[in-house]
Amino acid sequence: MLNPRKNPLYTLSTAFKQTLRHPQKKLLLLGFIALGIVTLGIKQELAKAQEAKITNQQIAYVNNWQNASFPVENFQGYTSPFGPRGGGFHYGLDLAAPLGSYIRSWWTGKVVEVWEDGRCGTGIVIQSGYWEHVYCHVQGSVETRNGRRYLVDRGGGIMLLQGQVLPAGSRIARVGMTGRTSGPHLHWGLKYGGRWVDPGLILREMYAQQTRQLSRLERR
Ligand SMILES: [Zn+2]
Known part of the structure; x- marks a missing residue:
């Protein structure tokens, strides 16, 4: 038999059941979940930004610029x-x-x-x-x-x-x-x-x- 304490699904559902009886705990738990979602969101945004940075360098690198013109004369x-x-x-x-x-x-x-x-x-x-x-x-x-x-x-x-x-x-x-x-x-x-x-x-x-x-x- 599975040990219910080591089964994460069981633990989570138990936590929810318990929070129903303790409204303050429920709020705390929801707070943690919200924080987790926000943190995950920030991490994803950072990953996207880093990915974009690498891609821009790659874009610059893979193209052939031998016929490109510098955009201005008398550059200072x-x-x-x-x-x-x-x-x-x-x-x-x-x-x-x-x-x-x-x-x-x-x-x-x-x-x-x-x-x-x-x-x-x-x-x-x-x-x-x-x-x-x-x-x-x-x-x-x-x-x-x-x-x-x-x-x-x-x-x-x-x-x-x-x-x-x-x-x-x-x-x-x-x-x-x-x-x-x-x-x-x-x-x-x-x-x-x-x-x-x-x-x-x-x-x-x-x-x-x-x-x-x-x-x-x-x-x-
Ligand atoms: Zn400008």
């Missing part, structure tokens, strides 16, 4: 990284460059959106397969003609149509001060399959791959 430095910032989260990388410096499309793709708002200012989204690259605070404004939206920056000779397809490295805009910004910079955001990715990871991997390619060419 990184002014704000991807990550938590002032109680919120900064979903991009800030690259400082003098006002009017040309911004280049990081990858061959289609202009899926041009818009203006109070935060990003004049913004562009380009789609390249599963990737979406976002450019904020650029010069110029969005206009509509014959039902087509386009970004126009007459001083920079830029006219970017929504729906237009561009090769990697194309000049798409110029660094401006539109939206919420304290100095001229490009806010550059990257999404893979709808999930934000740290552009710093991609730039590091691009640099590593392009350096390896260059040293191979030099050895020939």
Whole structure:
């Protein structure tokens, strides 16, 4: 015969029966169960976050970046990284460059959106397969003609149509001060399959791959 005290199912049901007779104990038990569920939830969230971190590095690593373009000319430095910032989260990388410096499309793709708002200012989204690259605070404004939206920056000779397809490295805009910004910079955001990715990871991997390619060419 099973020893009822060593049978966990029995012990649990007995505990419930006993708690019916002792309401305070019942509350305590429910409290423990709730705490267990919350702790489990936090653990799962952490596991998910860690998994996402590894996957983003893997995403950066497995792609071929040899034809990718650095997104801005006259680059001066990184002014704000991807990550938590002032109680919120900064979903991009800030690259400082003098006002009017040309911004280049990081990858061959289609202009899926041009818009203006109070935060990003004049913004562009380009789609390249599963990737979406976002450019904020650029010069110029969005206009509509014959039902087509386009970004126009007459001083920079830029006219970017929504729906237009561009090769990697194309000049798409110029660094401006539109939206919420304290100095001229490009806010550059990257999404893979709808999930934000740290552009710093991609730039590091691009640099590593392009350096390896260059040293191979030099050895020939
Ligand atoms: Zn930014």
